Amino acid sequence: MSSSSNNIPYLNRNTARSNLSDSLDTLIADSLRSIGPSMLVRVEAVHGGGVALTGKVDVRLLIDQQDGLGRPHPRGIVYDVPYLRIQGGNSALIVDPKPGDIGFIVVSGRDHSHVVVNRAPAPPASSRLFAVQDCVYVGGFLNDGPNQYVHFTDTGIRIITPGKVEVQAGGDATIQTQGSASITAQGNASLTALGTVSVTAGGPVSVQASAMTVGCNLSVLGDIHATGDVVAGKISLTNHVHPGVKAGTDKTEAPQ
Numbered sequence: 001m002s003s004s005s006n007n008i009p010y011l012n013r014n015t016a017r018s019n020l021s022d023s024l025d026t027l028i029a030d031s032l033r034s035i036g037p038s039m040l041v042r043v044e045a046v047h048g049g050g051v052a053l054t055g056k057v058d059v060r061l062l063i064d065q066q067d068g069l070g071r072p073h074p075r076g077i078v079y080d081v082p083y084l085r086i087q088g089g090n091s092a093l094i095v096d097p098k099p100g101d102i103g104f105i106v107v108s109g110r111d112h113s114h115v116v117v118n119r120a121p122a123p124p125a126s127s128r129l130f131a132v133q134d135c136v137y138v139g140g141f142l143n144d145g146p147n148q149y150v151h152f153t154d155t156g157i158r159i160i161t162p163g164k165v166e167v168q169a170g171g172d173a174t175i176q177t178q179g180s181a182s183i184t185a186q187g188n189a190s191l192t193a194l195g196t197v198s199v200t201a202g203g204p205v206s207v208q209a210s211a212m213t214v215g216c217n218l219s220v221l222g223d224i225h226a227t228g229d230v231v232a233g234k235i236s237l238t239n240h241v242h243p244g245v246k247a248g249t250d251k252t253e254a255p256q
Helices: 017-033 113-118
Strands: 040-047 056-061 077-082 086-088 091-093 102-107 135-139 149-152 157-160
Touching: 040 077, 040 135, 056 102, 077 135
Parallel strands: none
Antiparallel strands: 040 056, 040 102, 056 077, 086 091, 102 135, 149 157
16 A cells, blocks of 8 residues: 555654644554543442442542533443441451542453453453443542541540440450540440449449449448438337336337
8 A cells, every 4th residue: 555545644654744743642642541540539339338238339530521611511320339438357447438429430441341240260251451341439538527437646545426336346346555544424424234243442432323223132342331220120220219128137129
């Protein structure tokens, strides 16, 4: 084929150097534009999650496409995108995405559909390369301030929640502190143990309450000091009387 009939300038050896450079730039730019870019996205729906297999999200691409005149054209939604969970073995930190979250997608170089389904090595499901359909979601970016969080500061850790805190352990649980410890409840507080309860203190133990009820036998290894009266049954320790008092060696009757 003669050079005059060759309509592929970047393969034509007689093409001027400037034209060859421009053609290569165009070819490279077209190739780059065909690559699905990693970009910011917004979560539209969440599927699965919780204490189960890590779920997937539907995300909307937030960076619009543009035509030759610079006019924006919104992109569509990418469905069933696996999202990141911090997990090692059977241990995980579960913070599932929520609709409205802004995050980032990372695009795979090959079609990873078979790997996502089987969670095992598999060949590419198609010949597509760097397609946005083959991405994973990482969140979150540019989101509002939370009202439930774990905050690591220079002075310690803060755990804040407007709801309930539940801690379950299949084995023993230990809390140790080198300083003081306090528990404050605006409502009721209860401690339930199916076995023995032991309280050990290196100093005095103080209980401040309007009243206390002990529903069991009580054994005290030391003295009992009371600033008020002690009543056993209906008999007052400080105000009881002994009938049948006589002079001499006779004994009084039981206190009343």
